[in-house]
Amino acid sequence: MQRRRFGNTDLQVSELGVGCARIGGVFQNDPSSFVRLLAIARDAGINFFDTADMYSQGESEALLGRVFAARRSDVIIATKAGYCLPARRKLAGRLKPFLRPVIRALGIRRDQLPAGSRGALAQNFSPAYLVQALEASLRRLRTDYVDLFQLHSPPQEVVERGEWEPVLEDLKRAGKIRYYGIACDTVESGLAALRFSGISSLQFTLSLLEPRALENLSGQARLKGVGGIAREILGNGLLVKAVDETSLATYCSSDEQVELRKKQLSQFRQQAVERGVSLPRMAIEFASQADGISVALLGVRTPQQLRSLLDDSPV
Numbered sequence: 255m256q257r258r259r260f261g262n263t264d265l266q267v268s269e270l271g272v273g274c275a276r277i278g279g280v281f282q283n284d285p286s287s288f289v290r291l292l293a294i295a296r297d298a299g300i301n302f303f304d305t306a307d308m309y310s311q312g313e314s315e316a317l318l319g320r321v322f323a324a325r326r327s328d329v330i331i332a333t334k335a336g337y338c339l340p341a342r343r344k345l346a347g348r349l350k351p352f353l354r355p356v357i358r359a360l361g362i363r364r365d366q367l368p369a370g371s372r373g374a375l376a377q378n379f380s381p382a383y384l385v386q387a388l389e390a391s392l393r394r395l396r397t398d399y400v401d402l403f404q405l406h407s408p409p410q411e412v413v414e415r416g417e418w419e420p421v422l423e424d425l426k427r428a429g430k431i432r433y434y435g436i437a438c439d440t441v442e443s444g445l446a447a448l449r450f451s452g453i454s455s456l457q458f459t460l461s462l463l464e465p466r467a468l469e470n471l472s473g474q475a476r477l478k479g480v481g482g483i484a485r486e487i488l489g490n491g492l493l494v495k496a497v498d499e500t501s502l503a504t505y506c507s508s509d510e511q512v513e514l515r516k517k518q519l520s521q522f523r524q525q526a527v528e529r530g531v532s533l534p535r536m537a538i539e540f541a542s543q544a545d546g547i548s549v550a551l552l553g554v555r556t557p558q559q560l561r562s563l564l565d566d567s568p569v
Contacts, residue, residue: 255299260548261481263433263454265330265401269542271302272560273485273551277317278310285317291557292321296329298564302549304457304483306334306406306437307391308375319396331395332402332455332483334437335387338376379405379412381421388430402455403431410443419450426452435481444471448478457483460541460550462493462522463515472546481548487541488553492519494534494563535566 257266272295277288292303303322305314315333322329388403403425405418412418413436422434435455436447444456444467456475458467464486475482488494492505492515506512526533542550554560 257301258548260330261454261475262479263481265433265481267302267330267481267549268300269549270300270538270564271304271483271549271551272300273553274303274305274314274318275309276553276555277305278313285313287556288317289321291554291560292317294557294560296321296325298560301328302330302332302551304332304485304551306337306404307387307394308334308337308339308406311339312390312394315391315394319394323396326397330401331397332404333391333395333400334404334406335384335391336377336379336406336408338378338383377406377408377412379408379418381417384418384421385425388425392430399430399432401432403434404437404455404457405435406437407439408436408443410440410446413438413443413446414449416450419452423452435483437483437485441467441469441471445474448474448480453480455481455483455548457485459486460484460544460547461487461489462537462540463489463518468544472544474546476546482544482546484541484544484547484550486553487550488534488537490553493522493537532566534563538563538566 255268255270257268259265260267272292277291278285295303303318305318307315309315318331322331384405388400391400392398403422405413408418422431425431426434433454435453435457436444437457438444438447439459441458444458447453447456456471458471460467460472461484467484472482490505492502502515503512506515522536523533526536529536531539538550538552541547552560552563554563
């Protein structure tokens with residue numbers, strides 16, 4: 255696994271990282287499976303792990319702390335803050351040890367729950383909340399610092415106001431974060447973030463299916479010395495799974511998007527055949543070698559998924 259300099263920082267990151275959104279949760283595997291997954295990633299040379307305080311109600315961070323506390327300097331941990339979990343999700347997080355075996359025994363799936371049962375997510379990027387969220391993340395991660403602290407999907411107007419910058423600079427001076435950045439949902443919010451000199455990273459969607467960030471964001475980040483983190487590089491699984499026309503609708507928000515994805519997938523599958531590589535390999539290569547990308551995240555849930563992707567990876 256090759257290492258790259260992360261923007262203008264002193265961090266050396268693996269070309270591929272692990273996106274930890276699917277690590278933990280009452281509908282997922284036994285925690286020991288996630289421990290194996292993280293250990294396999296580390297042993298394969300991956301040193302970049304991207305999580306967030308809201309992932310699996312904090313369990314994602316806790317599992318990272320469990321695996322890496324004794325080898326903290328060997329890994330680069332990036333986490334995020336800005337979302338506020340509703341009370342019902344916090345309660346579910348505390349009850350996970352009891353809920354997980356019940357859910358498994360009854361065969362309940364996440365998509366069988368009514369949408370209202372999870373509660374609505376709110377956001378808070380006030381200085382006081384960011385400090386509180388970071389302290390809670392540090393406890394779960396079993397560390398006294400994080401390498402990269404990111405605002406989690408802030409609206410463009412929040413980024414532009416910049417009220418978050420002084421507190422993140424304070425936390426950096428205090429040694430609780432080494433660098434900070436923005437995990438953005440739109441190109442526009444990413445471009446707004448690049449106006450702030452203290453930004454060290456931008457995280458954004460980039461894949462064969464969603465290449466827009468290459469047009470005017472990733473290159474700008476590189477020119478400013480900002481590390482680019484590519485997420486959803488496998489198109490939320492569409493570039494890995496054999497998806498038929500019926501199930502494709504569950505990944506799309508409109509009939510027009512279904513038709514677009516059908517056309518794209520047909521085109522990319524043909525290109526992969528012509529190149530003599532698998533579609534997942536072509537997708538990983540596209541994202542990891544794109545202009546301005548320091549690390550491309552693999553969103554995986556099981557050790558088997560990770561092994562399969564690494565065995566097929568071009569890096």
